[in-house]
Amino acid sequence: MSKRIELKSLDVYYKAFLAVEDVSMVIEPKAITAFIGPSGCGKSTLIRTLNRMHEVIPGARVEGQLLMDGEDVYGPDVDPVRVRRQVGMVFQRPNPFPTMSIKDNVLSGYKLNNSRMSKAEAEEITEKALVGANLWNEVKDRLEKPGSGLSGGQQQRLCIARAIAVEPDVILMDEPTSALDPISTAAIEDLAVELKEHFTVVIVTHNMQQASRISDMTAFFNIAGSGLPGKLIEYDKTEKVFSNPTEQQTEDYVSGRFG
Amino acid sequence: MTTQLNSSFRGTQDLPKWLSPTLLVSFFLASFGLQVLLASDSDSAEINFIPVAVFGLLSFTLALYVISRVIEGVRKATDRLVTIMVSTAFSLALIPLLSLAYTVVTKGVARFDAEFFTFSMRNVVGEGGGALHAIIGTVEITGIATLISVPIGIMAAIYLVEYGRGTVARLVTFFVDVMTGVPSIVAGLFAYALFVIFFGPGVRMGLGGAIALSLLMIPVVIRATEEMLKIVPNELREAAYALGVPKWLTVLKVVLPTSLAGIATGIMIAIARVIGETAPLLLIAGFTASMNYNPLDERMMTLPVFVYTSYANQGVDMQAYLDRAWAGALTLMLIVMVLNLVARLISKYFSPKG
Ligand SMILES: Nc1ncnc2c1ncn2[C@@H]1O[C@H](COP(=O)(O)OP(=O)(O)O)[C@@H](O)[C@H]1O
Ligand SMILES: [Mg+2]
Numbered sequence: 244m245s246k247r248i249e250l251k252s253l254d255v256y257y258k259a260f261l262a263v264e265d266v267s268m269v270i271e272p273k274a275i276t277a278f279i280g281p282s283g284c285g286k287s288t289l290i291r292t293l294n295r296m297h298e299v300i301p302g303a304r305v306e307g308q309l310l311m312d313g314e315d316v317y318g319p320d321v322d323p324v325r326v327r328r329q330v331g332m333v334f335q336r337p338n339p340f341p342t343m344s345i346k347d348n349v350l351s352g353y354k355l356n357n358s359r360m361s362k363a364e365a366e367e368i369t370e371k372a373l374v375g376a377n378l379w380n381e382v383k384d385r386l387e388k389p390g391s392g393l394s395g396g397q398q399q400r401l402c403i404a405r406a407i408a409v410e411p412d413v414i415l416m417d418e419p420t421s422a423l424d425p426i427s428t429a430a431i432e433d434l435a436v437e438l439k440e441h442f443t444v445v446i447v448t449h450n451m452q453q454a455s456r457i458s459d460m461t462a463f464f465n466i467a468g469s470g471l472p473g474k475l476i477e478y479d480k481t482e483k484v485f486s487n488p489t490e491q492q493t494e495d496y497v498s499g500r501f502g
Numbered sequence: 503m504t505t506q507l508n509s510s511f512r513g514t515q516d517l518p519k520w521l522s523p524t525l526l527v528s529f530f531l532a533s534f535g536l537q538v539l540l541a542s543d544s545d546s547a548e549i550n551f552i553p554v555a556v557f558g559l560l561s562f563t564l565a566l567y568v569i570s571r572v573i574e575g576v577r578k579a580t581d582r583l584v585t586i587m588v589s590t591a592f593s594l595a596l597i598p599l600l601s602l603a604y605t606v607v608t609k610g611v612a613r614f615d616a617e618f619f620t621f622s623m624r625n626v627v628g629e630g631g632g633a634l635h636a637i638i639g640t641v642e643i644t645g646i647a648t649l650i651s652v653p654i655g656i657m658a659a660i661y662l663v664e665y666g667r668g669t670v671a672r673l674v675t676f677f678v679d680v681m682t683g684v685p686s687i688v689a690g691l692f693a694y695a696l697f698v699i700f701f702g703p704g705v706r707m708g709l710g711g712a713i714a715l716s717l718l719m720i721p722v723v724i725r726a727t728e729e730m731l732k733i734v735p736n737e738l739r740e741a742a743y744a745l746g747v748p749k750w751l752t753v754l755k756v757v758l759p760t761s762l763a764g765i766a767t768g769i770m771i772a773i774a775r776v777i778g779e780t781a782p783l784l785l786i787a788g789f790t791a792s793m794n795y796n797p798l799d800e801r802m803m804t805l806p807v808f809v810y811t812s813y814a815n816q817g818v819d820m821q822a823y824l825d826r827a828w829a830g831a832l833t834l835m836l837i838v839m840v841l842n843l844v845a846r847l848i849s850k851y852f853s854p855k856g
Contacts, residue, residue, distance in 0.1 A: 299743055301667065328746030338737040341854030342759040352745040355755045391854065402741070409745060 245272035245443045246312045246329070246412040248293060253307035254472075255288050255297065262288045264472035265307075268462060272412075275435055275444045277454035277481065280464035280496070285473030286447040289464070290415050293445065294330035295323040311413070328352075331406030333416040337398035339390035339405070346386040348401055349373060352409035368408055376404035377434050396427020403434060413443040421449055432457050451497055455485045463493045517573055522582070525569075526562050533558035559590065603835075610832025613825040618833075622803075623791035628819035633830050635793045636808035639708060640837075642797050643787060643804055644777050646712035647719055652769055654716075655723025662724070663731040664753050681721040689717040690782025697786065708797030711787035711804065715776045722775060726768025730761040763852040770845030774838045780806035805834045 248270040255263040263285035270276045278286045291297040292305050295316065309316040316326055339348045347354060349369045360368070369386065373379040378400040382393070390401050399419055406414055416435070420428040435457050438444050448454050454461055461484040463477045477484060477493045488494045533554050541549050563586050571579035621632035658678070662671055693714035697705045734757050742752040758765075788801035789811050812827035 294744065296740065296744060299740060324746050324748050326746075327744055332740075332744035334737060334740065334744075336737060338735070338741045340738060340741065340756060340760075342756075342762075351742075352747070355742055355745065355747040355751055357751070389854070405741075405745065 244410075244412045245441060247272045248413065248443065248445075249308075249310040249313075251308035251310070253289075253292065253305060253309060255285065255292055256304050256306070257288075257300065258302035261472040263292075263464075264474055266475045268475060268478050270443060270445060271460060272443045273439055273441075274459040275439050275446060275457055276460040276462065277458035278445065278447045278462050278464060279449075279451060279454050280473070280476075281466070282449075283469070283473070284464040284466045286464055287417050288473070290417055290445060290447050291332075293413070293415055294327045294332055296327070296332060298323065328409060329411050330413040330415060331409065331411035333399070333402050333406055333414065333419045335418040336422050337395055337402050339393075339398050339401050341389065341391045343390060344387045345382050345390045345393070345401060348390040349404050349408050351405055372404040372408035375407050375437075376400045377430060377437075378404055394427070396423045396430060399423060399427065399431060400434065403431070403438075407438070407442070411442065413445065414438055416444070416446040418447050418449060420453065428453070451485075451499075455481060461485070463488075463490075463496060465492050465496070515573060516578075517570060521569075522566060525566055529562035529565065530554070530558035533561065559586075562586075606828065606832050606835055609825070609828035611829075613829035614832055618826070618829050622793045624793070626791070627817055629822040631826065633803075633805065633808050633826065633833065635790065636803040636805045636830065637833065638793065638795060639787065639802040639804040640777060640806075640834075642795070643708050643711045643783065643802065644715060644773060646709065646797060647715035647776060648769070648773055650712065650716040651719035651723050651772065655720050655769075655772075656727050656765065658720070659724045659727035659731055660753060660758075662728055664749070664757065678721045678724050681717070682725065684717065684721075686714075686718055686779050687781040687785070689714045690785035692717065693782065694786045706786065706788035706801045707799065708787050708794070708802035711783045711802065712797065714782035714786055715779060718776050718779065718782075719772045722772040723769060726772065727761075727765050730764035730768065731757060733764075734760045760854060763849040763854075766848040766852060767845040770841050770848070774841045777837060777841070778806050778834055780810050783807050784810065805830050805837075809834070 250266050250268050250270075253263070253266045254261060266289060278290060280286055288297065292309065293316075297303050297305060305317060311326075311329075315321065340351055343351060346365075346369050349372050350360075350365055353360060353365075353368070370379060370383075373382060378397060381397060382401075390398065393401060399422075403414075403416075403419075419435075420431050423431065432453060435444055435446060439459075446454075446458065458481045461479065461481045462475055463484060464473050465476045466473045477488055477490045479489070484493060485497050488497060534549075536557070537549050537554050563583065566586070567579050567583050570582050617630060618632040618634075619637070620634055621630070622635035623631045623633075624635075658674065662674060666674065690711075693710045694705070696713065697707060697710045701707070738756055738760060739752055742756045743749070747755075783804045784807050787804060787807070789807050790801040790803050794800055794802050809827045809830040812823045812830065816823040
């Protein structure tokens with residue numbers, strides 16, 4: 244399953260500070276959407292509103308509407324915990340659970356929620372998720388070893404396996420490769436392209452080559468100055484944004500003239 | 503000019519490695535010899551080791567500094583001087599510790615025998631007898647105190663770190679700070695006053711001692727747990743949230759296991775801190791020469807109180823009482839040592855591996 248996400252004039256606040264202003268866009272299912280833009284323009288802030296991770300920070304709130312397949316994510320009866328079960332997230336720095344084995348990390352979405360499953364089921368889910376994250380061959384002989392013993396790139400793929408093991412509809416990745424070496428980065432990029440077969444993928448990246456290589460749609464954000472809110476400047480097909488952008492700011496940014 | 507530049511990269515020659523220890527030993531021996539000479543000159547045959555050490559150290563420092571300054575230069579000479587100062591400070595700090603351990607062990611072994619661990623003091627006057635009643639009392643009272651303090655302390659810390667915001671959290675923090683400074687005798691008095699309400703004046707009960715000790719333990723457990731919870735990276739909490747795990751399960755299954763080793767160590771240290779408390783137990787648990795396994799009834803002996811009463815109420819056969827006091831002290835020290843070892847093992851086996 245893969246869901247279509249619709250943002251309708253979304254404002255995001257930290258207490259009184261308006262961090263992202265008036266974003267409206269439609270994120271297509273079974274595609275990769277890249278968020279690009281200079282540091283501090285609110286990419287992380289915005290992507291975290293998509294699974295209500297934003298509200299983990301005290302004083303953080305959202306105004307406007309966020310629909311997922313037409314359903315209001317910020318509706319009055321919506322349980323953020325249920326939202327997050329359908330919208331998985333991969334963070335900038337790999338964060339496998341240090342107390343768990345590789346296998347338990349993959350199953351953590353189930354185990355932490357106390358769901359019961361048979362041994363065969365557990366093995367099936369583990370293998371499927373690790374194969375899906377292109378990590379199976381590297382770790383299949385040491386599933387019981389701690390996840391923190393893996394390399395940075397492997398850890399990040401373990402985090403992706405953990406996210407896809409619970410079969411979400413959407414996968415959010417906030418600069419998933421910025422802490423990784425080029426080879427691990429390439430592995431994650433390949434993986435992202437495979438993931439879009441099944442999921443809606445949203446990826447924040449600092450790396451414009453990465454955005455142009457893997458994404459179908461690109462959203463460019465910018466801020467006018469520090470203390471001012473970030474805004475969506477341009478959102479279009481990736482080829483269009485990189486070859487023939489409408490806005491001057493986008494042109495300057497993608498051609499490397501600032502940012 | 504070029505030769506000068508080249509040579510400026512080359513350091514001065516180092517002193518040979520063996521020189522400094524050799525100097526140290528020879529100067530201390532010389533200092534000792536001097537004292538022996540002086541002592542044989544005068545009438546007192548005693549040799550005082552303090553001047554030996556002071557004189558030996560000073561002359562060694564001076565000699566090494568001068569030699570190093572001449573051969574190695576100012577920078578390395580200063581380095582050696584500071585090294586000597588730091589090592590001296592370290593040794594000074596170590597002396598009372600070693601001396602204490604030595605005293606307790608040498609005086610304690612006299613009665614550190616099977617009888618000491620199998621008999622109480624019932625009907626014992628003079629020699630013999632043991633501290634089994636006190637050991638049982640200490641184990642039961644600190645055990646109960648731990649059972650009370652650990653859940654309360656851990657839950658309070660979880661509240662403070664994971665949930666607490668605003669006035670209530672500030673208030674709890676404030677009271678924890680105040681409680682950390684409560685003198686143990688006050689905790690004892692409080693427990694006594696509390697039990698008088700229910701059982702009337704003159705009440706003596708092991709449970710009261712446990713309550714008094716837990717008053718002292720709780721703030722220590724809260725503080726230790728708080729520190730450990732705070733260092734669990736926020737990323738791990740977010741990782742769990744992002745998997746759709748509710749907050750309470752995240753705390754229970756991610757935050758606590760990650761910090762378990764540190765918390766366990768903190769608990770062990772808290773136990774070690776209260777196990778030697780005497781004053782509050784003297785007040786509320788009282789003292790007795792007999793076995794009492796029941797913490798809910800009557801007086802209960804504990805090791806610190808055993809040491810105190812053995813020393814304070816010496817019988818005719820003074821040495822027997824003193825020996826028992828020291829053996830009790832040795833037992834207490836060994837228990838604390840074992841607790842510390844256990845804490846280390848726990849932190850070794852429970853820390854996240856990787
Ligand atoms: N936890 C927070 N509390 C308050 N302000 C924040 C917080 N996190 C980010 N911000 C602010 O929000 C703005 C956008 O930040 P962020 O979303 O991290 O940008 P990006 O990911 O694009 O670099 C910045 O001005 C930043 O200072
Ligand atoms: Mg960011």
